[in-house]
Structures are given as structure tokens and as C-alpha cells.
Amino acid sequence: MTKRKGFTLLEITIGMFILGGVLVIYLQSMQSSRKKNEFYSEHFIASIMAAKVVESCFQETDINLYGIEALGLVDESGSSLDFNTPVTDGQTVFFKTPEITEEKHPHLYSMFSKDFMLNIESEKAAKQHFTLNTAFAWKAATGAGKFNFTCNFPGSVLRKEPLSTFAFPEDKLEKKLVERFFEEKNKNLGAIISSPGAREVALATGRIYFSTSSLLADKPFTESFATAEKLSGEPHAPTSAKYYQATEMYFNIAREVLDLILYLKPELERINRDRSMIDSMNLRNKTRLEVFIRRSGQALDKLRQIFLISVNEAASRYREQMKYSTSLRNQRLMIEKCLSMHRLMIVSADFCDGVFVSGDARSIIRAEYSRMLATTEKFFADKDQSIMRLAAQERKFVQNNQLKERYFVCDLVFQLFADIARLKDNLPDPDPGVPDPDLTVIGQASGNGTAVGATTWAQDQLNGGSGKGLNVNNGKMVSEDPTAWNDWCLAFVNTAYNRVIPELAYESAIESYNAMKSAGKIVTGNRPPAGAIMYTEASSTNPYGHIFIATGKTNENGEPIIITSGSASTFDGVREMTLNQMINLTSGRYLGYVVPEQVIR
Numbered sequence: 001m002t003k004r005k006g007f008t009l010l011e012i013t014i015g016m017f018i019l020g021g022v023l024v025i026y027l028q029s030m031q032s033s034r035k036k037n038e039f040y041s042e043h044f045i046a047s048i049m050a051a052k053v054v055e056s057c058f059q060e061t062d063i064n065l066y067g068i069e070a071l072g073l074v075d076e077s078g079s080s081l082d083f084n085t086p087v088t089d090g091q092t093v094f095f096k097t098p099e100i101t102e103e104k105h106p107h108l109y110s111m112f113s114k115d116f117m118l119n120i121e122s123e124k125a126a127k128q129h130f131t132l133n134t135a136f137a138w139k140a141a142t143g144a145g146k147f148n149f150t151c152n153f154p155g156s157v158l159r160k161e162p163l164s165t166f167a168f169p170e171d172k173l174e175k176k177l178v179e180r181f182f183e184e185k186n187k188n189l190g191a192i193i194s195s196p197g198a199r200e201v202a203l204a205t206g207r208i209y210f211s212t213s214s215l216l217a218d219k220p221f222t223e224s225f226a227t228a229e230k231l232s233g234e235p236h237a238p239t240s241a242k243y244y245q246a247t248e249m250y251f252n253i254a255r256e257v258l259d260l261i262l263y264l265k266p267e268l269e270r271i272n273r274d275r276s277m278i279d280s281m282n283l284r285n286k287t288r289l290e291v292f293i294r295r296s297g298q299a300l301d302k303l304r305q306i307f308l309i310s311v312n313e314a315a316s317r318y319r320e321q322m323k324y325s326t327s328l329r330n331q332r333l334m335i336e337k338c339l340s341m342h343r344l345m346i347v348s349a350d351f352c353d354g355v356f357v358s359g360d361a362r363s364i365i366r367a368e369y370s371r372m373l374a375t376t377e378k379f380f381a382d383k384d385q386s387i388m389r390l391a392a393q394e395r396k397f398v399q400n401n402q403l404k405e406r407y408f409v410c411d412l413v414f415q416l417f418a419d420i421a422r423l424k425d426n427l428p429d430p431d432p433g434v435p436d437p438d439l440t441v442i443g444q445a446s447g448n449g450t451a452v453g454a455t456t457w458a459q460d461q462l463n464g465g466s467g468k469g470l471n472v473n474n475g476k477m478v479s480e481d482p483t484a485w486n487d488w489c490l491a492f493v494n495t496a497y498n499r500v501i502p503e504l505a506y507e508s509a510i511e512s513y514n515a516m517k518s519a520g521k522i523v524t525g526n527r528p529p530a531g532a533i534m535y536t537e538a539s540s541t542n543p544y545g546h547i548f549i550a551t552g553k554t555n556e557n558g559e560p561i562i563i564t565s566g567s568a569s570t571f572d573g574v575r576e577m578t579l580n581q582m583i584n585l586t587s588g589r590y591l592g593y594v595v596p597e598q599v600i601r
Contacts, residue, residue, distance in 0.1 A: 315341030451531025510545030
């Protein structure tokens with residue numbers, strides 16, 4: 001009998017139980033693994049999406065220092081805004097290009113529309129920076145998840161103390177001042193100007209005058225500007241090397257001028273603040289210093305023109321180069337430079353005298369700026385949404401007059417030009433009726449026989465002048481005796497003209513007037529020119545009449561300003577005052593004046 005081998009029912013049953021247990025464990029393991037894989041996949045997708053948000057922030061702030069604000073993450077004061085939104089159908093700025101829609105991306109749309117939410121929390125980490133915590137949160141069948149990405153971004157323009165790279169040779173300044181300004185040799189500045197405040201004004205003037213005149217006379221600088229002007233007048237294509245060369249020349253010229261004016265800012269402020277301190281100087285030195293202050297202002301004004309011409313040219317040229325650039329990176333660079341130049345023109349609109357050949361500067365600048373923004377929006381409409389947001393933000397800044405507040409360079413340039421304008425206002429251009437002083441008569445016993453010499457000599461007898469004019473009738477000078485010219489008004493005017501006018505050789509002022517009137521030389525009304533010989537009539541208190549000299553200047557009310565000697569009944573010495581004040585002192589009616597050219601022979 002043959003014996004059979006095989007599994008018993010019990011063995012099969014036990015085996016099935018074991019296999020079933022293994023299968024259960026395997027299936028459970030597979031299910032768990034699938035859930036984990038799905039969770040990790042969602043986590044990975046969230047990390048990629050968060051990275052895209054961070055990249056967008058970097059791109060925004062790379063070209064726009066107020067990019068975080070443009071994205072809507074903070075308000076204009078820098079305060080944080082709540083940002084919690086789905087990412088589909090253009091509901092957030094970060095996923096509008098390309099949009100996640102059901103038609104275009106059904107799988108992503110299904111995932112993100114149900115499960116994913118973007119949350120961004122912003123916090124001011126420092127004065128000019130924000131910390132952004134970018135989080136994606138989801139609730140999938142595999143369980144809730146959250147991914148965080150934290151990064152710092154600039155939130156505004158960093159305001160700092162601007163520093164100039166310009167270097168001035170201080171060791172030679174005082175010597176050059178003494179020799180050039182005051183025409184002295186082998187003297188120190190303290191021997192010429194005793195007042196410390198006036199010396200500082202002189203030194204500030206020297207720094208401005210010598211540095212500006214050096215730049216304006218610098219051959220490479222002047223040749224560069226001339227070359228840029230020549231190239232800009234030629235029909236070069238925006239993609240050509242010569243077009244690029246002229247653009248860079250204008251930019252570098254503007255930068256060089258700004259660097260110099262920035263260095264001179266403290267000197268400008270000092271002169272504007274302390275200019276009155278030079279009134280303590282004697283007339284000769286004060287006059288010479290005022291001449292150089294005026295020349296310094298004129299040189300600064302010329303540099304202002306060159307700067308604004310260069311900035312305006314660079315702005316329009318960067319705009320053209322942007323339109324013809326094929327690289328997005330270069331396009332972004334051009335728009336950034338273009339906007340910087342246009343901002344400077346906008347804030348400098350009040351200081352554009354001599355920059356434009358014709359038309360109103362403000363209208364031209366705003367029209368160019370508006371055209372630039374329109375060109376930018378059209379050019380980048382389907383290329384770069386960050387630039388579109390930048391353009392919209394720029395319009396708001398200009399409309400709200402916020403450029404100086406938002407960009408410290410704009411504020412700096414505005415303040416620099418305001419200081420230059422203030423210097424011009426403090427020392428206005430010479431009045432055509434007031435000639436430059438004749439310095440040869442300062443410190444002399446009498447004038448030199450000219451109207452300018454008579455005016456300057458008379459001013460030199462005022463308080464602060466040399467007072468060396470000699471009254472030959474009593475042998476006195478006001479530097480020694482304030483009463484030297486009391487009751488000698490005719491002698492005072494006659495000495496101012498070096499005793500060369502016959503009609504001034506009479507016994508009294510009223511007799512001199514009658515002689516002038518008989519000769520038909522008396523003029524009434526209008527504004528007496530510098531050096532005009534003026535008269536008031538005789539009165540009960542002054543039977544001799546009165547004579548004095550016109551300075552050619554008027555006060556804010558248009559009243560002529562004159563120089564007159566005093567008397568025992570009025571005041572001692574020599575003073576400057578208005579014609580009405582003179583009439584009130586003498587109680588004599590004003591009779592008229594004589595034009596100096598009609599009596600000097």
C-alpha cells in the first residue's frame with residue numbers, strides 16, 4: 001500500500017491565516033505609504049509655490065524700492081496689511097501670470113481651489129526692511145499641512161547722510177584767498193578780516209569759487225559735455241555705440257556735478273546763514289568779497305544748468321534704449337535709470353531756467369514724464385507686471401507730490417538747488433543803475449571826478465568804511481572825528497567829485513542848485529542814477545538848502561536811497577537813508593537831481 005504526502009486541512013487553514021495577515025499588513029503599509037507620498041507631494045508643491053512668491057518679491061524690490069507696498073503687503077505708512085487669499089482665478093497678485101484656472105490647469109485648479117490658501121505676514125524688522133513670512137496651508141484627505149518661508153526685503157528708500165568724493169586742497173586756500181580776492185601779498189587772512197564769522201564766510205566763498213571755476217575750466221569735463229551735445233544732435237540709432245556713448249557721457253557729467261555741489265552744500269548753507277557778518281569788514285574788502293560771492297553763485301548756477309541738461313538728456317535717451325533692448329534684464333535696468341532721471345527733473349522744475357530753449361519748463365517736464373510712463377506701460381504690458389505696478393505707483397507719488405518724501409536723492413537735489421537760488425536772492429544780479437564800485441578811491445582823501453568814484457568815495461565815509469575823506473575846510477576826517485562833515489554838505493559832494501564841477505564851487509547848496517537850474521540841468525521825477533547830485537530847498541530851519549548823492553539803489557517801495565552828511569541839528573557823520581527820510585530831517589522840499597554826465601567836464 002502506497003503512503004500519500006500533502007497538507008492537511010489544518011495546515012492549509014493556518015497558512016491562509018498567515019497569508020491573510022501578511023496581506024493585511026502589506027496593504028496597510030501600502031496605504032500608509034501612499035498617504036505619506038501624497039502628503040510629501042503636497043508639501044513639495046507648497047514649497048515651490050512659496051518660493052515663487054518669494055521670487056516675485058525679489059523681482060519687485062529689485063526694480064522698485066517700494067515694491068512691498070506696490071504688492072499690497074504694507075500700506076504707504078509701512079504698516080502691515082493682512083494677506084490671506086486663495087491662489088486660483090487671479091485672486092492674488094503672485095499667481096496672475098500665468099493664472100491658475102480650471103480651463104488651463106484643471107488638476108492644479110482642483111487641488112488649489114479646495115485645499116490651498118496663501119498667507120503672508122509682514123513685520124518691520126528694521127527701519128528700512130520688512131520680514132515676510134510666506135505660508136501655504138492646506139487641508140487634504142491626507143491631513144492638514146503648512147509650509148513657511150521667511151525672508152527679509154527692503155521696504156523703503158534708505159535715508160543716509162550723503163558723502164561727496166570731491167577733495168579740495170585746503171592747504172592752499174587761505175593764500176589763494178588773500179592774493180586773488182583781496183589782492184594782498186604776504187598777509188594772513190586774519191590780518192585782512194578780523195571777524196571770525198566773516199572769515200568763515202570768506203573761506204566758504206573760496207571753496208565754492210575755486211572748485212566751481214576749476215571744474216568749469218577743466219578740459220576733460222568741458223570736452224565731454226561738448227562731445228555729448230554734438231553726438232546728441234546727430235541721428236544715431238538707439239542701439240548704436242555712439243548713442244550709448246552720449247548717454248553715458250550725460251550721466252557721468254550729471255554725477256560729477258552733483259558730487260561737487262554736494263561737497264559745497266555746507267559752504268552754501270554757511271554763506272546763506274552768515275553773509276551779514278561781512279558787513280563788519282571795511283568797504284574795500286567787503287566789496288571785493290561780495291564780487292566773488294556773486295561770481296561763485298553764477299558758477300553754481302552754470303553747473304545747475306549743465307546738471308539739469310544732462311539729466312534731461314539722459315532720461316530721454318534711456319527711454320529710447322529701453323524700447324530697442326532685446327534683453328529683459330537690460331530693459332529693467334534702463335527703466336530704473338530712466339525713472340531716476342525723470343524724478344530729478346520733476347523735483348527740479350522750479351530751478352530749470354536756461355535748461356529748455358523755449359516753453360514752460362514745468363509743462364515740458366511733466367509732459368515728458370507722462371509720456372515716459374505711458375511708453376513704459378505699453379511696452380511692458382505683457383512682459384513684466386512688476387514694472388506695470390511700478391508705473392502705477394509712480395503716478396500716485398507724483399500726483400501726491402511725494403517724490404521728495406519717498407526718494408532721498410530727489411530731496412537732496414531739491415535742497416541743493418534751493419540753496420543756490422537762495423544765494424542768488426541774497427545777492428541779486430547787479431542793478432543796471434548801480435555800477436560796480438571804483439575801488440581806487442577807497443581810503444583816498446577825495447573822489448576821482450567820476451560818478452562811480454563819487455558814489456564809492458561817499459560809501460567809504462559811512463560807518464564801516466575807511467572814513468579817510470578830508471574836509472579841507474576844517475582839516476577833519478570822520479575816521480578821527482564823526483562831526484567832520486557836519487554842516488558841510490556842499491563841500492562833501494564837491495570833494496566826492498574831486499572838486500571838478502564848477503556848479504559845486506558856490507557858497508551854499510541852494511546857490512549850487514540855482515546855478516544848475518539856470519543851466520537847464522535839473523531833472524525831476526524818475527529814479528536818480530548812481531552819483532546823481534540831489535537837492536532840497538532852503539527852509540526856515542536851513543536857509544542854505546541841502547545837497548547829497550544818489551546811490552542808484554531803491555528800497556522795496558521804490559524810494560531812492562541816498563548818502564548824506566549830517567549837521568549839528570540832525571546827526572553826526574555820514575549816513576545812508578531814503579530820500580523821504582532825508583526830506584523829513586531837513587524839512588526842505590525835494591527839488592530834483594542832476595545827471596552826473598551833464599556836469600562833469
